[in-house]
Amino acid sequence: MKPGTFTHHAPRTLEEALAILAEVSNDEGRVIAGGQTLVPAMALRLARPNHLVDINGIEALRRFETDGAFLHIGACVRHAQLASAPVAGPLRELLRAVMRHIAHLPIRTRGTFCGSLANADGASEWCLVATTLDAHMQAQSIHGMRTIPAADFFQGYMTTALAPEEILTGARLPVLGPDTRFGFDEISRRAGDFAQAMCLAVFELQGGLMRQVRIGIGGVAGQALRAPQAEAACDGQPPAAALFKQVAAVAARNVEPTIGSSEAELDYRRALVRTSVERALARAARFTP
Template identity: 45%
Template sequence: MKPAAFHYERPHDVAEVLDLLAEHGDEAKILAGGQSLVPMMNFRLARPEVIIDIGVVPGLDHLVTHEEYVAIGTRVRHIELEQPATDGPLGSILADAARHVGHLPIRLRGTFGGSIAHADPAAEWCLLAQTLNADVVVASTRGERMIAAADLFQSAFVTSIADDELLTQVRLPCLDSDWKTGFSEFSRRAGDFAVVAVASAVRLVDGRIAEARIGAAGVGAIPVRLSQTEMMLVGHPLGPETIDAASEVAGGEVDPRGDIHGSADYRRDLVRALTRRALS
């Protein structure tokens, strides 16, 4: 199928993008890599009146490490994160997750910010943003604001980004050498959407877990933090017994719906198995 007719805009700076968004509002869609938007348009699931292509807008494709966070520009490609793009545990978990994103052509064209804004409940980057307490920076002609990941994802494919706002960067906290990260995902075939995915980050002090962040995707309308599992981990050594116990808590904490890809019980079992792998 082919998309419905639309007007194409190719702005050359952020200010021009924001002016176009202010003018067209919910009639416009941002085109970054197009790996989600274009298929939806071809199937007539999305019929924007205006496409705003940000492919040549400068300043949106940088990854910059600051003292407390790493800023990933909205147009950074998935492929750029397959090799650790920053030092330490954060670079490791980004690389682990990036290798699960779609097929190679998708990773070559698709963008980090585009995936976050699309808000697919099974998307790897949405899961990491939720798990690591990311901050999402958006801009409009009204100014700039920052949205915490916990406030960003509203439902499947729905975020709190306004129609006239552009996602410009995502800020992930730097993780020092005390942190240990992990990422594990199950999909039916390589490159398919995740049935379930789990991300973990634990901070060890004197051999015991001082802080834990565990998240799961594919178990609801948005990626979720497993708060009970996090609380259970704190104070314990990161050994086989702790990991087994945490995996059981994680499986009991989620309340997924069954679908054609797997029953609710099947997804709970996946959460148990993937939590064990992520923590190991």
């Protein structure tokens, strides 16, 4: 199939894009950057926008730099660029490790980090990263800019706090210190498929003990989830395989999968969570900065 008719807008500045979106947002106006979800949906007539505001020509939205405390990722930064993020240390290695799991090469070279956040799929690797690291998203409209923490930004399956007239202009990830360890695990049927379950585990190793533990889980619900009970079970403990097995069981017991049509499938998802959390923690313990 082919998409329906639409008007293509190609602003050259952010101010121009915001003004256009303010005019067309109530007339099925949509923003497009990578288009890796929107374009296939349009081809199948599952999405029929009357206006596309194409932000690819806006140089300011290609910002990709660190100020020492945060890594700033503009709306037009592609997935593949995260493999060589302009930041040293564990955060760069984390982004490189996660990026390899995103779909396939053509999608990674065209799709964008912020586009993935705005799409807010519960199986999105970048949504898991943003949730686990407490990222902050920058939304802008003709009325000004606001910063939205990940905990408030993601509001369910493909639902965010963005208003129709707002553009997600960028995201900020905290730079991770040299004592940070991380581990990422993803379970899918085939390489490049949507995750059935995944886990990102991050902690600081101080005096041989785990501190500032963050455990994020994705692929099992409408949005990525934190695992506070599992985080608390790790905090202040030395890394150990037996502990990781116990913590993974805690995470599996407390997770509430929403993807699945039967109790058997929900139990299967919990089992995947247990495996993924245990693997991610073990990889974090082995990580060498």
